[in-house]
Amino acid sequence: MANKISVGILGATGIVGQRFVQMLEDHPWFEVAWLAASDRSEGRLYGEAARWKLKTAIPARVAQMRISPAKPQGAPKLIFAALDASIAAEMEPLFAEAGCAVITNSSALRMQKDVPLVIPEVNPDHIKLLECQSWRKKSGGFVVTNPNCSAIGLVLALSPLQKLFGIETVMAVTMQAISGAGYPGVASMDILGNVIPYIGKEEEKMEEETRKLLGELNGAGIVSADFAMSAQCNRVAVEDGHTESISIKLRKKAQPQEIIDAWNGFRSVPQELKLPSAPAEPVRYLAMPDRPQPRFDVESGKGMTTTVGRLRPCGVLDWKFTVLSHNTIRGAAGAALLNAELLKAQGYLD
Amino acid sequence: MANKISVGILGATGIVGQRFVQMLEDHPWFEVAWLAASDRSEGRLYGEAARWKLKTAIPARVAQMRISPAKPQGAPKLIFAALDASIAAEMEPLFAEAGCAVITNSSALRMQKDVPLVIPEVNPDHIKLLECQSWRKKSGGFVVTNPNCSAIGLVLALSPLQKLFGIETVMAVTMQAISGAGYPGVASMDILGNVIPYIGKEEEKMEEETRKLLGELNGAGIVSADFAMSAQCNRVAVEDGHTESISIKLRKKAQPQEIIDAWNGFRSVPQELKLPSAPAEPVRYLAMPDRPQPRFDVESGKGMTTTVGRLRPCGVLDWKFTVLSHNTIRGAAGAALLNAELLKAQGYLD
Amino acid sequence: MANKISVGILGATGIVGQRFVQMLEDHPWFEVAWLAASDRSEGRLYGEAARWKLKTAIPARVAQMRISPAKPQGAPKLIFAALDASIAAEMEPLFAEAGCAVITNSSALRMQKDVPLVIPEVNPDHIKLLECQSWRKKSGGFVVTNPNCSAIGLVLALSPLQKLFGIETVMAVTMQAISGAGYPGVASMDILGNVIPYIGKEEEKMEEETRKLLGELNGAGIVSADFAMSAQCNRVAVEDGHTESISIKLRKKAQPQEIIDAWNGFRSVPQELKLPSAPAEPVRYLAMPDRPQPRFDVESGKGMTTTVGRLRPCGVLDWKFTVLSHNTIRGAAGAALLNAELLKAQGYLD
Amino acid sequence: MANKISVGILGATGIVGQRFVQMLEDHPWFEVAWLAASDRSEGRLYGEAARWKLKTAIPARVAQMRISPAKPQGAPKLIFAALDASIAAEMEPLFAEAGCAVITNSSALRMQKDVPLVIPEVNPDHIKLLECQSWRKKSGGFVVTNPNCSAIGLVLALSPLQKLFGIETVMAVTMQAISGAGYPGVASMDILGNVIPYIGKEEEKMEEETRKLLGELNGAGIVSADFAMSAQCNRVAVEDGHTESISIKLRKKAQPQEIIDAWNGFRSVPQELKLPSAPAEPVRYLAMPDRPQPRFDVESGKGMTTTVGRLRPCGVLDWKFTVLSHNTIRGAAGAALLNAELLKAQGYLD
DSSP states (O other): OTTSEEEEEETTTSHHHHHHHHHHTTOSSEEEEEEEOOGGGTTSBHHHHSOOOSSSOOOHHHHTSBOBOSSSTTOOSEEEEOOOHHHHHHHHHHHHHTTOEEEEOOSTTTTSTTSOBOOTTTOGGGGGGGGGOHHHHHHSOEEEEOOOHHHHHHHHHHHHHHHHHOEEEEEEEEEEOGGGGOSSOSBHHHHTTOOBOOOTTHHHHHHHHHHHHTSEEETTEEEOOOOEEEEEEEEOSOSSOEEEEEEEEESSOOOHHHHHHHHHTOOOHHHHTTOTTOOSOSEEEEOSTTOOOHHHHTTGGGGTOEEEEEEEEOSSSSEEEEEEEOTTIIIIIHHHHHHHHHHHHTTTTO | OTTSEEEEEETTTSHHHHHHHHHHTTOSSEEEEEEEOOGGGTTSBHHHHSOOOSSSOOOHHHHTSBOBOSSSTTOOSEEEEOOOHHHHHHHHHHHHHTTOEEEEOOSTTTTSTTSOBOOTTTOGGGGGGGGGOHHHHHHSOEEEEOOOHHHHHHHHHHHHHHHHHOEEEEEEEEEEOGGGGOSSOSBHHHHTTOOBOOOTTHHHHHHHHHHHHTSEEETTEEEOOOOEEEEEEEEOSOSSOEEEEEEEEESSOOOHHHHHHHHHTOOOHHHHTTOTTOOSOSEEEEOSTTOOOHHHHTTGGGGTOEEEEEEEEOSSSSEEEEEEEOTTIIIIIHHHHHHHHHHHHTTTTO | OTTSEEEEEETTTSHHHHHHHHHHTTOSSEEEEEEEOOGGGTTSBHHHHSOOOSSSOOOHHHHTSBOBOSSSTTOOSEEEEOOOHHHHHHHHHHHHHTTOEEEEOOSTTTTSTTSOBOOTTTOGGGGGGGGGOHHHHHHSOEEEEOOOHHHHHHHHHHHHHHHHHOEEEEEEEEEEOGGGGOSSOSBHHHHTTOOBOOOTTHHHHHHHHHHHHTSEEETTEEEOOOOEEEEEEEEOSOSSOEEEEEEEEESSOOOHHHHHHHHHTOOOHHHHTTOTTOOSOSEEEEOSTTOOOHHHHTTGGGGTOEEEEEEEEOSSSSEEEEEEEOTTIIIIIHHHHHHHHHHHHTTTTO | OTTSEEEEEETTTSHHHHHHHHHHTTOSSEEEEEEEOOGGGTTSBHHHHSOOOSSSOOOHHHHTSBOBOSSSTTOOSEEEEOOOHHHHHHHHHHHHHTTOEEEEOOSTTTTSTTSOBOOTTTOGGGGGGGGGOHHHHHHSOEEEEOOOHHHHHHHHHHHHHHHHHOEEEEEEEEEEOGGGGOSSOSBHHHHTTOOBOOOTTHHHHHHHHHHHHTSEEETTEEEOOOOEEEEEEEEOSOSSOEEEEEEEEESSOOOHHHHHHHHHHOOOHHHHTTOTTOOSOSEEEEOSTTOOOHHHHTTGGGGTOEEEEEEEEOSSSSEEEEEEEOTTIIIIIHHHHHHHHHHHHTTTTO
């Protein structure tokens, strides 16, 4: 315990903040030492301020911690951030400026030129971009981001195909879980027995983040991948797990078994480094004709494995398939945590 | 009443059969005179044999009718059919052979060369194909079909665009209601809080029927429209209403307002003929950013109007938008009923 | 139209406020002339300020009305109120003081000694209590309340039994719809696939209101009925309709058919006066073994009929049965509207 | 492994059969050696015949086992049975007659005079009744049953109160999960957004089983407990977990804290014997005002702990509270497994 790195959580009371608390419980490298949330929670016990919405019990030690002011003074050097974008835009730079490593799930800075947007299996080398940040130069602090919950499962499925065959075109239609909207988030009167064909700014994020993630580091910036992409985002009455109907065009011909093998054989830096939160399989192809389904597959690899199914020819592009990814684990807290583990393994947290 | 045309319903106890009973109650032209279902229902009162699942009460007169053997003997000349495809494949030809006009919702004969697959607003001229049927020549009987519940809303939205701009490519991802699977249909354990990314044969039907519907009558057959199309079909926890995320490429450039005007201004034969079940607006565009939604819009035009929303540019094709259509009204019983009304108006039922 | 009574709606943008707008559209006696809501809605068009959540379209005329300050100045004399209890406690007296007839769905004043709590079929004579209100004496204004949405269906079912057999004991367990909590109300993450065995203050309201409603007017107050009562209130994933499992003990022996006849034969003042919103049957007994169900029965009598089913002996008390009532129609806006109609018919609005 | 007792599962492909397979995976004492199901599954691989509906993966070894004829020949001596009642009534006696220990979840024989109906924490002594069975005398075989899924949580909550204070009256209203009806079980069209106030024969089972379980062994039979009881059973849209609103009258006065202590302190034979499936706490009281809830609490004690909450005075009886119990673990497969462990510990399986 003495050797663990102290971490703080910004936005600790929300759904993603709770996932951070949950996933950091018994983490071999990190230990929650500091929690901050909105002003009205400040000074309260976490167990009282957070309306705990996860199925595992709130960790007893953390429940007894008192919520600190959301200011860099007194905060640990490693900060996980789960703030709303508008607050994150103000707050994250303050912490980075003060020398903190800010590992954030917020969308605020994701597309900023010198901010790495990283999935450790996909573009671990983009991490280096943080060296270009002015905060880094001044105080040693920096910001690293992970993608939107709708983009990450897709990108994990695309990445091994990009390497082998090249991606020319991507069409994505999502059916996203309610937990993606936080708590209280989606009103039950809006979603019970319903589909909402709109999630504010989600399609734009999904399209631009996918291309940045699959882009190339080029000096002080990322050259986004140049494939055509279109996303349509829907909300459905599912608790956890974003399901996506995908069509793609590849640059090179591929046989279906080659694609499946690419997915099932996909291993990358987190698996090589044996990062604690890295799933054995970042992507798993399910052969059954009606899978993946949130009910059965969302917890694959403790929520860190993206499941794929239904690979079949597409009448317009080359291939279509279904992707499922856990939106608050692989798509949020787990994504940030894996980023932090990568940073630690690469010496950025020393 | 004396002047109404007697009609029979094959498969009267299922969900679509019930919709026929419901929609024919107080119909100005037709009157239910005969009901048939599976062997185990034969001889029973309809009110006892049917597990009535609609929200309006079972019509009292029909509830007291006795279920007849599913044989042409004694059946009226006009038959609405709502049978499972495998049974329909055997039964519908028997009734047509015996001289009945069989207006069917089943998929069994939809793609048969000499069988019209018709949406009255879209391809009313395809009706003429029935003259090529051998049944017609022998006994006067014939079979007319309506499309799958996933195809009809899409085709209604595509039809006015096809006329004005031409269709080059269509990508469709559906989120389909449970009532589309009949009763008992989808087990609650399969769909509560879940998405099922698979509906057997649905994608194939949607792709080939869409092209046949938008094709051209050419002598004794239909030349299917030659655009590229790809469908992905999902089941969601919605009671009624198929929501679809669509992307299209047009042959001619179109401005968004031209597309919206094409939808809102779309009127066709059923509206001109003032067919009793024809909606005033076959298609209605909703300007709100988060519509259409099953909860609010599925009953538009008494379930006969297809609602469309969210028209916006597509990063891959030209345009994307959302379509919603009532799957057991416009997508099944109402579709067949409107076909029957068109046939009546054109003298085929005299 | 010229002869209609102008009415105002306090709290017009909430779910119950919307129901008032919906039910007053085309009302033969009343016409919406004034709308008020929270400060932030003031001055805006109703169609923009209200997030309309009902399935019928927002009435066009009302959508174009501008929201007034929530002050008696300029308000019509007849006010329907749908405010949160804490605001109602302040606001309703102001309007009554200013001479308005305040017909309110709020719980704020329901149990106040001189405020009538009325269901027109059950205790229409309690209306007279308003003559004891100091507001009435000063300005002619008064407040009349209707009960909680969980109490009204139960009391409608109990009332005919009380008259014939006397009530000795009542046990009620509710399964209440999400619309009872307003909008946004219950978070989807809290109720999807779940039961919440707690609704704040609901059990207390249900117990005390039931006894006041079935009590007797005695001079300047109500002597509550003296039967024992216990309520347990649960929230379930149903959109509209509170289902209740009830057990009762009667003072006199009753045969099951006598009880069913009492329910089906129940007619009262609103039916005699043919009040516009009065259902033909205030209570209807359903003989099928698995009814009433929200899915099929909540709209009975346009949402104003309480349905009852499953009457059978109780192993502890005498009888048990299931009650279903529409919580935002019979349990809120419709209840207040029927109260207003009773007041009008009795000359209180002249 | 060599030392484990071979067990068979009758009705292995259903939902409860699947739970047996799941719970027996890695069991320290028992090992699945034989599977039987309906005729149409006979001879097929379990992994193909069973439509696996649990969230953990189907155990690989069992998936490869072939389904045997449902006959005692070749079956192991220890049989877990999860058959429909009508089939169980025929089949279970055949296996007992042939010398098998039949540990069954079926209701078929539960109320038979010489058949023990047992919850190990509640009435472990009732096990002895099996010595009275004619099968036992002839072949050594016997049948032991566990209660209905709606009764077991209630009885676990009542048992410690009965011991300390005596039970005089029990009123129960259930809100039961869909998995209780097996697969396919409840149609989604029947339960999505709905409540069904009826479950066939459930109320009768709940009332009579509760009294048998809390009764006393008296020679060759059980004298059922003589308290008054009434149950009302409803189905709700919850996947796993029966929630129950309970009211009770005790024979002796009790303080609320005494009741809570009785629940939290409840330990019995399975805990003393450290049976492998025994939860540390058979009953746990939750102090939060809105718990227990299926979403959070159904997996307590790996689904073997009954959670209780909301203890408060009842206006009719003495106390009311909410009970939650996992219906396919504690209420079915886990109940039978714990019975088998008790039998093993007591030497009945030697």
